Amino acid sequence: MSAGRTGLSPVFRDMKRFLYELSESWKIAASQMRSNLTRSTLTALGVIIGIVAVTLMGTAIGGIQVGFDKSMSIFGDDVLYVGQWPWKKVDDWWNYRDRKKIKTEYADALNRMIAMTPNSNLMIAIPTSSVIRSVKYADSEVGNVLVRGTVSDYIITSTFDFKEGRFFNDLESRGGANVCVVGYDVADALFPSASPIDKSVLINGQPFKIVGVIARQGSFLGLFSLDSIVVMPLPAFQKYFTAKSEADILVKVKDKTELAEAKDELAGLMRRVRGLPPEKKDDFSINEQQALKSTLDPIKNSIAVAGLFITGLSLFVGAIGIMNITFVSVKERTREIGTRKALGARRRTILLQFLIESTALCLLGGIIGLGFAFAMCFLIGIAFPFFPIQFSTGLVVISMVVSILTGLISGFAPAWTASRLDPVTALRYE
Amino acid sequence: MVTSTRPVGPLVIDIENITKDYVMGEETVRALRGVSLQIHKNEYIAVMGPSGSGKSTLMNMLGCLDTPTSGRYEFNGKNVAEMNDDELAAIRNREIGFVFQTFNLLPRSTSLRNVELPLIYAGIDPDTREEMAAHVLHEVGLSDRMNHKPNELSGGQRQRVAVARALVNRPSIILADEPTGNLDSKTGEEIMALFEDLYQRGNTIILVTHERDIAVHARRTVHLRDGLIETDHAGFIPELDLVALERP
Numbered sequence: 278m279s280a281g282r283t284g285l286s287p288v289f290r291d292m293k294r295f296l297y298e299l300s301e302s303w304k305i306a307a308s309q310m311r312s313n314l315t316r317s318t319l320t321a322l323g324v325i326i327g328i329v330a331v332t333l334m335g336t337a338i339g340g341i342q343v344g345f346d347k348s349m350s351i352f353g354d355d356v357l358y359v360g361q362w363p364w365k366k367v368d369d370w371w372n373y374r375d376r377k378k379i380k381t382e383y384a385d386a387l388n389r390m391i392a393m394t395p396n397s398n399l400m401i402a403i404p405t406s407s408v409i410r411s412v413k414y415a416d417s418e419v420g421n422v423l424v425r426g427t428v429s430d431y432i433i434t435s436t437f438d439f440k441e442g443r444f445f446n447d448l449e450s451r452g453g454a455n456v457c458v459v460g461y462d463v464a465d466a467l468f469p470s471a472s473p474i475d476k477s478v479l480i481n482g483q484p485f486k487i488v489g490v491i492a493r494q495g496s497f498l499g500l501f502s503l504d505s506i507v508v509m510p511l512p513a514f515q516k517y518f519t520a521k522s523e524a525d526i527l528v529k530v531k532d533k534t535e536l537a538e539a540k541d542e543l544a545g546l547m548r549r550v551r552g553l554p555p556e557k558k559d560d561f562s563i564n565e566q567q568a569l570k571s572t573l574d575p576i577k578n579s580i581a582v583a584g585l586f587i588t589g590l591s592l593f594v595g596a597i598g599i600m601n602i603t604f605v606s607v608k609e610r611t612r613e614i615g616t617r618k619a620l621g622a623r624r625r626t627i628l629l630q631f632l633i634e635s636t637a638l639c640l641l642g643g644i645i646g647l648g649f650a651f652a653m654c655f656l657i658g659i660a661f662p663f664f665p666i667q668f669s670t671g672l673v674v675i676s677m678v679v680s681i682l683t684g685l686i687s688g689f690a691p692a693w694t695a696s697r698l699d700p701v702t703a704l705r706y707e
Numbered sequence: 708m709v710t711s712t713r714p715v716g717p718l719v720i721d722i723e724n725i726t727k728d729y730v731m732g733e734e735t736v737r738a739l740r741g742v743s744l745q746i747h748k749n750e751y752i753a754v755m756g757p758s759g760s761g762k763s764t765l766m767n768m769l770g771c772l773d774t775p776t777s778g779r780y781e782f783n784g785k786n787v788a789e790m791n792d793d794e795l796a797a798i799r800n801r802e803i804g805f806v807f808q809t810f811n812l813l814p815r816s817t818s819l820r821n822v823e824l825p826l827i828y829a830g831i832d833p834d835t836r837e838e839m840a841a842h843v844l845h846e847v848g849l850s851d852r853m854n855h856k857p858n859e860l861s862g863g864q865r866q867r868v869a870v871a872r873a874l875v876n877r878p879s880i881i882l883a884d885e886p887t888g889n890l891d892s893k894t895g896e897e898i899m900a901l902f903e904d905l906y907q908r909g910n911t912i913i914l915v916t917h918e919r920d921i922a923v924h925a926r927r928t929v930h931l932r933d934g935l936i937e938t939d940h941a942g943f944i945p946e947l948d949l950v951a952l953e954r955p
């Protein structure tokens with residue numbers, strides 16, 4: 278017989294045939310799109326809009342994720358926070374309300390115990406205590422500033438950089454000197470043009486000399502600014518702002534891969550500090566970034582799911598358009614399907630042909646939509662530099678995969694119908 | 708007086724007591740009511756009969772496009788009833804060449820691409836495909852129309868493309884349902900000359916026709932009436948076969 282049929286194993290021949298049918302189907306799809314240009318364009322428009330919506334939502338979610346991670350990172354992944362309350366929603370809040378307050382002195386006690394423990398997982402404990410005050414300089418004033426008293430080693434547990442100046446040193450820290458470090462927003466509001474270094478701001482009527490300005494940190498989950506802050510030595514803080522020594526204790530661990538062990542050790546030390554007998558439960562909470570993350574993650578994820586679902590609806594409408602047009606295409610070409618079957622096309626061949634037509638249309642829509650989305654992201658990025666928008670290669674891949682899947686899913690019903698057509702019925706179709 | 712010539716070739720088609728019913732709601736149309744037929748290699752058969760007598764139904768059955776309601780069908784010794792969809796597709800692809808009254812060419816493809824179609828389904832590589840398609844187009848005298856689309860061809864040329872497409876896989880049998888039905892008599896004669904040539908070169912041909920001028924080309928004439936074979940004889944016998952030419 279003919280040259281192409283001889284000397285090949287059936288599996289190999291079948292594979293080759295599949296490839297030829299595939300490439301033939303792509304050609305048919307392309308020629309169909311070309312000859313029904315208006316129709317194809319309009320149908321693809323549905324997919325374009327869907328992909329733009331989904332992609333933009335994806336970039337927004339990506340942006341939220343980045344912002345979220347950034348916000349979380351200020352806590353440091355190697356720092357434990359000892360406090361009265363746990364960083365999660367509690368149903369029995371009354372049990373926590375009556376707990377004894379955490380005191381700044383605990384930090385010294387903890388540090389002594391850490392020093393005496395060989396191979397301790399903990400590095401250092403830092404006391405912090407905070408109030409909200411307004412800060413003045415000359416005629417200007419900023420309200421709602423977080424004023425925090427701590428020790429010079431606070432810098433070890435922190436993640437911020439300095440825009441200018443430095444953190445207060447050990448000497449200033451112990452002596453309770455009237456010095457402070459200000460956040461970006463405070464510096465910006467009070468000293469719009471001049472350098473704030475060595476200027477004195479008034480807090481509660483007391484002058485504090487600025488020794489450093491913290492570089493911009495942004496906001497925490499967009500809720501409040503992390504730059505509206507003043508940090509000062511703890512003795513000064515206690516002297517002017519509060520006689521009570523209520524505090525949070527930050528404990529830096531040596532090895533963040535052994536956070537759980539460090540946490541256990543810290544709990545043990547805290548029980549000793551508190552003098553808890555074994556039968557009593559902990560009357561303090563040890564928090565960490567990860568725990569907060571796992572509290573906030575479900576919220577973040579449901580926002581993402583809701584967003585994607587709503588935008589996904591527009592893609593769904595696009596998909597229905599594709600399904601519809603593929604059904605029309607199958608109807609119009611019923612006789613052609615009959616002819617192809619008479620010439621030896623198998624069900625699979627016909628199925629493949631129409632699946633590829635719908636997929637090609639979706640893929641085209643997807644690529645155009647992605648182009649639009651990219652352009653829009655770019656423009657949004659220029660217009661609103663702080664809008665969290667994140668265009669990634671992963672997103673490109675995902676939206677391509679989504680387009681292909683949309684094509685396959687929406688094309689399946691019509692393609693299946695076509696593949697099941699009875700050859701004689703199809704040939705007789707008027 | 709009515710005798711069949713003893714065909715020499717091996718048996719290609721062997722049907723026995725084939726029936727085909729179409730159920731349309733309450734009513735059942737009995738398109739074929741027990742047809743038996745044996746066709747050997749290198750026969751040239753005209754199927755005639757009044758409109759609605761079941762000629763197309765029979766052709767579709769022979770071409771494995773349709774399955775009989777009852778009866779036995781063996782194609783090249785293989786039982787067609789036992790074949791699944793893919794096997795039937797393979798038979799249609801390799802063993803049967805269809806020529807339709809309405810040509811049924813793909814409108815947006817060139818002659819060459821149209822003729823290549825069965826070869827794609829046969830899994831033949833692109834170069835060989837093109838070579839084979841060009842070769843049969845040359846055989847039907849269309850070497851200079853290979854890159855024309857159907858709407859750039861005359862009716863006779865279109866049907867020749869369709870014949871080339873039916874031939875390209877070197878099938879065991881060519882089935883043509885009123886191949887000249889949409890052509891004027893002169894162009895019809897051209898197509899018949901082509902069939903004659905194919906027959907001379909050893910092809911097996913079955914064609915359905917209403918026209919005496921077409922039927923006379925065949926070497927055997929089968930008459931259908933109301934889903935049954937009325938006569939089946941060698942050659943074309945005017946006294947007998949002209950009855951079939953009057954449409955009811």
Ligand SMILES: Nc1ncnc2c1ncn2[C@@H]1O[C@H](COP(=O)(O)OP(=O)(O)OP(=O)(O)O)[C@@H](O)[C@H]1O
Pocket residue numbers: 729730731736737738756757758759760761762763764765
């Ligand atoms: N798909 C179908 N559904 C219902 N009835 C059908 C179907 N196909 C054919 N028939 C019936 O079967 C009978 C035979 O039809 P067929 O098409 O085989 O006739 P024919 O001999 O080819 O006629 P013509 O010369 O007009 O082409 C007719 O009565 C027709 O109405």
Ligand SMILES: [Mg+2]
Pocket residue numbers: 762763764884
């Ligand atoms: Mg007919």
